Amino acid sequence: MECRPLASPDPSREKVSSMSASSNIRPNMQRLWATLMRSAEIGTTAKGGLRRLALSEDDGIMRRQFRDWCEETGLAVRVDAVGNMFALRKGTDPAAKAVLVGSHLDTQIKGGRFDGILGVLAGLELVRTLDDHAIETRHPIVVVNWTNEEGARFEPPMIGSAVFTGDKSLDFALSRTDKDGVTLGQALETIGFKGADTVGPESCDSLFELHIEQGPQLDEQGLQVGIVTGAFAVRGFVVEVTGETGHVGPTPMSKRRNALVGAAQVILALDAIGWSEHATGGKTTTMRLKAEPNLLGILPDHVEMTCDMRHCEEAVVIRMMETLKQQLPELEEKSRCRIAIREGWAYGGMRFDAGCVGLVRDAVQEFGYSHRDLLTEAGHDAMHIANHLPTAMIFTPCEGGLSHNEAENVTLADIEPGVNVLLQAVLARAL
Amino acid sequence: MECRPLASPDPSREKVSSMSASSNIRPNMQRLWATLMRSAEIGTTAKGGLRRLALSEDDGIMRRQFRDWCEETGLAVRVDAVGNMFALRKGTDPAAKAVLVGSHLDTQIKGGRFDGILGVLAGLELVRTLDDHAIETRHPIVVVNWTNEEGARFEPPMIGSAVFTGDKSLDFALSRTDKDGVTLGQALETIGFKGADTVGPESCDSLFELHIEQGPQLDEQGLQVGIVTGAFAVRGFVVEVTGETGHVGPTPMSKRRNALVGAAQVILALDAIGWSEHATGGKTTTMRLKAEPNLLGILPDHVEMTCDMRHCEEAVVIRMMETLKQQLPELEEKSRCRIAIREGWAYGGMRFDAGCVGLVRDAVQEFGYSHRDLLTEAGHDAMHIANHLPTAMIFTPCEGGLSHNEAENVTLADIEPGVNVLLQAVLARAL
Numbered sequence: 010m011e012c013r014p015l016a017s018p019d020p021s022r023e024k025v026s027s028m029s030a031s032s033n034i035r036p037n038m039q040r041l042w043a044t045l046m047r048s049a050e051i052g053t054t055a056k057g058g059l060r061r062l063a064l065s066e067d068d069g070i071m072r073r074q075f076r077d078w079c080e081e082t083g084l085a086v087r088v089d090a091v092g093n094m095f096a097l098r099k100g101t102d103p104a105a106k107a108v109l110v111g112s113h114l115d116t117q118i119k120g121g122r123f124d125g126i127l128g129v130l131a132g133l134e135l136v137r138t139l140d141d142h143a144i145e146t147r148h149p150i151v152v153v154n155w156t157n158e159e160g161a162r163f164e165p166p167m168i169g170s171a172v173f174t175g176d177k178s179l180d181f182a183l184s185r186t187d188k189d190g191v192t193l194g195q196a197l198e199t200i201g202f203k204g205a206d207t208v209g210p211e212s213c214d215s216l217f218e219l220h221i222e223q224g225p226q227l228d229e230q231g232l233q234v235g236i237v238t239g240a241f242a243v244r245g246f247v248v249e250v251t252g253e254t255g256h257v258g259p260t261p262m263s264k265r266r267n268a269l270v271g272a273a274q275v276i277l278a279l280d281a282i283g284w285s286e287h288a289t290g291g292k293t294t295t296m297r298l299k300a301e302p303n304l305l306g307i308l309p310d311h312v313e314m315t316c317d318m319r320h321c322e323e324a325v326v327i328r329m330m331e332t333l334k335q336q337l338p339e340l341e342e343k344s345r346c347r348i349a350i351r352e353g354w355a356y357g358g359m360r361f362d363a364g365c366v367g368l369v370r371d372a373v374q375e376f377g378y379s380h381r382d383l384l385t386e387a388g389h390d391a392m393h394i395a396n397h398l399p400t401a402m403i404f405t406p407c408e409g410g411l412s413h414n415e416a417e418n419v420t421l422a423d424i425e426p427g428v429n430v431l432l433q434a435v436l437a438r439a440l
Numbered sequence: 441m442e443c444r445p446l447a448s449p450d451p452s453r454e455k456v457s458s459m460s461a462s463s464n465i466r467p468n469m470q471r472l473w474a475t476l477m478r479s480a481e482i483g484t485t486a487k488g489g490l491r492r493l494a495l496s497e498d499d500g501i502m503r504r505q506f507r508d509w510c511e512e513t514g515l516a517v518r519v520d521a522v523g524n525m526f527a528l529r530k531g532t533d534p535a536a537k538a539v540l541v542g543s544h545l546d547t548q549i550k551g552g553r554f555d556g557i558l559g560v561l562a563g564l565e566l567v568r569t570l571d572d573h574a575i576e577t578r579h580p581i582v583v584v585n586w587t588n589e590e591g592a593r594f595e596p597p598m599i600g601s602a603v604f605t606g607d608k609s610l611d612f613a614l615s616r617t618d619k620d621g622v623t624l625g626q627a628l629e630t631i632g633f634k635g636a637d638t639v640g641p642e643s644c645d646s647l648f649e650l651h652i653e654q655g656p657q658l659d660e661q662g663l664q665v666g667i668v669t670g671a672f673a674v675r676g677f678v679v680e681v682t683g684e685t686g687h688v689g690p691t692p693m694s695k696r697r698n699a700l701v702g703a704a705q706v707i708l709a710l711d712a713i714g715w716s717e718h719a720t721g722g723k724t725t726t727m728r729l730k731a732e733p734n735l736l737g738i739l740p741d742h743v744e745m746t747c748d749m750r751h752c753e754e755a756v757v758i759r760m761m762e763t764l765k766q767q768l769p770e771l772e773e774k775s776r777c778r779i780a781i782r783e784g785w786a787y788g789g790m791r792f793d794a795g796c797v798g799l800v801r802d803a804v805q806e807f808g809y810s811h812r813d814l815l816t817e818a819g820h821d822a823m824h825i826a827n828h829l830p831t832a833m834i835f836t837p838c839e840g841g842l843s844h845n846e847a848e849n850v851t852l853a854d855i856e857p858g859v860n861v862l863l864q865a866v867l868a869r870a871l
Binding site for chain 1: 548549550590591592595596597653654655656657672674676684685686687688689690691692693694695696698700701703704705707708711714715718721722723724725726727728729730731733734735736737738739740746748750816817818819841842843844845
């Protein structure tokens with residue numbers, strides 16, 4: 010078993026397009042690169058990455074820069090109540106719905122310069138290129154910047170696209186708090202991006218999201234483009250380990266219930282489950298750990314960990330979770346702690362729209378780019394949208410597969426094929 | 441090998457005392473209990489323990505209550521520059537040095553009602569009892585409250601006694617910060633306990649500290665008094681685990697360097713070392729863990745853990761540390777993380793003064809209390825003092841050995857023997 014799309018694309022469902030007269034237009038890669046490098050100056054870290062948390066002052070600077078670029082290009086920028094930005098290039102048919110193209114401009118705490126940003130600025134470049142060639146489209150094209158994709162400041166991640174689709178309510182989103190107790194709503198007000206525009210899926214036709222792979226497959230295999238046909242199944246959950254405090258000096262080993270010892274056993278058991286499914290792309294992670302009271306001299310009595318499991322097959326993720334649950338009684342006995350799994354969540358597992366994916370595949374083949382089909386293993390706004398609108402994603406390689414890391418890197422040559430494919434696929438859909 | 445004092449007490453070195461005419465005086469246990477219960481009202485937690493962090497508002501209230509009690513008893517209260525409180529009952533010989541008796545009034549974040557507090561308030565009761573019986577002593581008797589014994593707000597713990605002995609400088613102590621960046625010096629000013637008095641070991645004769653055992657031996661064995669002949673050898677150290685961030689989705693298991701996986705391996709290796717020396721009272725603890733970036737979606741790249749090893753024999757603690765160090769290369773290979781031990785510290789390992797311990801033993805035997813010799817496995821101010829002045833400690837049982845826990849408990853009957861012994865031993869030294 011390999012991590013490929015479970016169902017082969019059904020050619021009969023794919024919209025057949027031959028590259029039109031527009032097929033010889035090319036984006037201005039230097040112009041795109043200049044916008045990426047301008048973005049890389051806003052929230053730069055000492056190690057050359059980005060720390061541009063959602064709705065921070067730096068995110069505000071980037072959003073205004075993006076708005077300025079859009080308005081200079083003649084796009085009308087709308088902002089909705091959760092801060093999602095929609096830059097509209099009108100179509101020729103007033104009844105035609107908009108083709109969305111975009112991603113996000115916020116980053117992780119120690120994030121890279123391309124994750125999300127490439128997808129938004131490639132959308133801008135796409136529009137600029139159409140203008141250069143005076144190409145009109147029947148459908149409007151809207152370049153989108155979704156709010157708080159990363160979830161590094163406000164949880165959950167991908168909250169802007171979830172409000173857009175109605176999967177999460179606006180009230181829920183606005184009331185999320187950061188670690189200092191600031192709500193998402195307050196942060197929007199502070200940077201001046203609490204908009205009054207209403208935009209929803211009903212006025213939209215489809216979404217195309219270009220993104221760096223954030224994994225090593227394209228880079229290792231020397232491939233130019235990833236055709237993303239769907240998404241890994243993801244389970245997130247909180248593990249709570251409860252022990253007992255006591256003095257680290259006199260309390261004998263046999264009377265201890267050190268919650269960090271219980272937590273360590275869970276971390277290694279979970280890691281082993283990831284390894285057991287490694288051959289088919291499965292993975293498990295303990296991402297976050299908080300211990301209490303977490304002080305010198307005292308046995309920790311409480312640990313809360315946030316964990317993640319992913320596999321391309323829903324059934325395998327279910328089995329991985331069952332395996333962990335079955336091991337808990339033994340881990341409880343060994344550590345003398347109580348171990349409970351709570352607050353589970355699940356997303357992904359879907360396959361993208363055959364029509365939109367077909368347009369991407371057509372463009373890739375027309376260009377003759379080396380490519381492979383992939384499932385996205387990371388979460389993306391496109392995964393919320395895909396449940397409501399025809400959606401496709403395009404991956405570019407990234408150096409060593411490294412992402413959510415200040416050293417995340419791509420070259421202009423790495424991204425050019427993906428940007429070309431994005432332009433042609435969107436154009437095919439919007440014409 | 442059992443965790444007993446390594447050298448048997450040498451009877452020839454022990455001061456021989458027969459209980460004098462004062463030997464039939466008894467402390468007023470109800471009066472002592474009333475002060476303990478008044479203390480238990482200051483900083484009370486929902487679960488009936490205490491959260492009275494060093495130099496907090498509640499610590500200030502408790503200190504003022506203690507000062508009021510001392511002054512009502514006719515004691516002159518001095519406060520030094522690090523906030524240590526010395527309540528002086530004069531002796532008859534102006535040349536005689538003071539016998540110190542006390543402990544600390546601060547608590548852990550989720551602490552109990554007796555840890556430290558018993559030792560200070562038993563000192564107060566001792567003086568009140570001497571007054572009741574109009575007993576004068578040749579030596580002054582000073583009831584002491586040491587600042588920041590617990591280290592729950594400012595690190596390191598036992599800082600007041602370390603400044604008193606000169607082991608730490610005043611500047612070092614005053615510049616310690618709590619988690620909000622408040623310095624110990626600022627906190628002293630805020631609660632009005634930055635004193636101007638100078639008190640040092642040169643004006644003191646000896647120290648007696650009564651304390652709950654904070655371990656289960658006396659309680660389990662049904663013994664009334666613990667004669668503390670010395671202290672366990674303690675090693676503290678910080679373990680730093682360095683991995684690499686990356687996206688928890690696309691990064692394959694084989695490319696990960698999750699610092700929490702490396703940390704889990706260290707926690708379990710350290711735990712196993714404690715178990716390997718468990719039969720002789722050895723123990724190991726991971727007390728505190730901080731992971732970074734500790735966010736959803738990202739592999740943690742850095743974990744810092746604070747760990748502890750204890751054994752009654754210095755040589756065994758050294759061996760335990762060597763065992764851990766020898767395992768690090770294997771743990772590094774398994775986790776693909778770098779693991780380093782840094783910031784080590786060591787204390788304890790000494791034996792208390794034979795003369796002072798002899799006075800405690802005499803009193804125990806005179807009363808006919810069931811008892812055993814013990815080494816303290818917890819850190820105490822007495823361990824700083826013991827390097828400078830003749831010192832002894834007396835342990836009372838505590839329920840289930842539980843301490844540094846809101847459920848920490850003793851009954852009046854549990855502590856009465858220890859308080860009686862304290863009174864007689866101090867009196868024998870001070871007369």
